[in-house]
Amino acid sequence: MGLSKPVTGTWPASAAVFGASGGIGAAFTRVLADRAVPVSAGSRGGDVPRHHLVAPFTFDLTDESSIAAAAARMADNPPELVLVASGALTLDDGTPPEKSYKAMDAAAMARALAVNTIGPALIAKHILPLMPRDRRFVFAVLSARVGSISDNRLGGWHSYRASKAALNMLVKNWAIELGRTHKLGAIVALHPGTVETRLSAPFQQGLPPGQLRMRRDAAQALVDVVMQVGPDQSGMLIGWDGEVIAP
Template sequence: MQSLPTAYRAIVIGASGAIGGAMAAQLSADPRCAEVCALSRHSDPAVDLDAGRSIASAAQALAHRGPWHLIVLATGMLCGPTGGPEKRLADLNAAHLAASFATNTIGPALVLAHFAPLLARGERSLFAVLSAKVGSIGDNRLGGWYSYRASKAALNMLLKTASIEVARTRPQAVLAALHPGTVDSALSAPFRGAQIGRPPAEAAHDLLVLLDGLQPEDSGGFWAYDGQCLPW
């Protein structure tokens, strides 16, 4: 991360996942990075997107260890006890809709609310959330996947709106919604098997390179791992 100040500090939320873990590992290997705080349900402090208090408590615990120059939220839910992607309207159920929004939208919204204030002032900083190309309304050509699409589209709006507010106090900050592509992970495995995409390390590298090149005027954008700006 050559664009961040020397001895920058990073937080990765969702570090127990495939992409989050790979990003945390690569940041830890960067000699310019002074500290990487890898957060998950089992870390100390712990962050559970289904428990708003844990998000607020973790942010409070880390505030004095800043300034933080890079914050990444690498979480997401596609399948769970309430079901999986819906192929048609008749498959919709309230429980799965609620679960999708809880993990993909409401939890991330609270992360933005509590962690964005930790970004460094007066110098470059980055805040990224993992979104998904299927959350693009303009790119939706196949339909289906109602809960996942809608919850990620809502996440994109939250990120865009937060970027406007954050720019007022941190004009050098960049907030970005990122599409990692298809990655070998637990999220993707139920559909085509474990080995269906790129290795997590490759995806993490691409995302970090992308973030490194974004400028303040790009803040609030929706980006694919290959640098493509995606339609809302």
């Protein structure tokens, strides 16, 4: 895929994870801290990994004022790596992804978009202005291969697919806009694969051997990917294995 050479030295000097209480977000936070990276770890209830390099903060993905407040606290020392690790396939009330267009419901679709698209967009709105213009940064969001229109061969999961496709488009938009002024930065979407988390739990049965990956392994792979991402990959959807996924 043409990733940049692995970064050496002390990059990133610091990181921030929005959604550090979730399976992948928590594992990502731990991997960074274990690699001696200070991490600001955000969640709604403050339940984040405990580590001497992890500083918790609270935010609500559906409350823009809480996101703005979190960004304001980072303004004096902005992170060089940001991961937005939010996402929902099955909604909090138990509503599963739709198998058919006949199951589409306006309220459920709105909730999926709020979590998978609008929330990350609001984080970008308040965090991207903090990103440096004179040095490298990476702003990454967790997305999914099923948000790829060209790769869609099964259909179904309408709200989830649509919300992730919209997120992928936003990532491309942000990359174009910031690319005019932030020549050293990159904004990417990441596909973590099928990971052993609450999100995938209802759909793990019957998976081919080896397809389900443990959280720590998935997080290490994603960290390795973002460590190599450069401006040439800005705007792309990249898999945990470094593969660029077509939109």
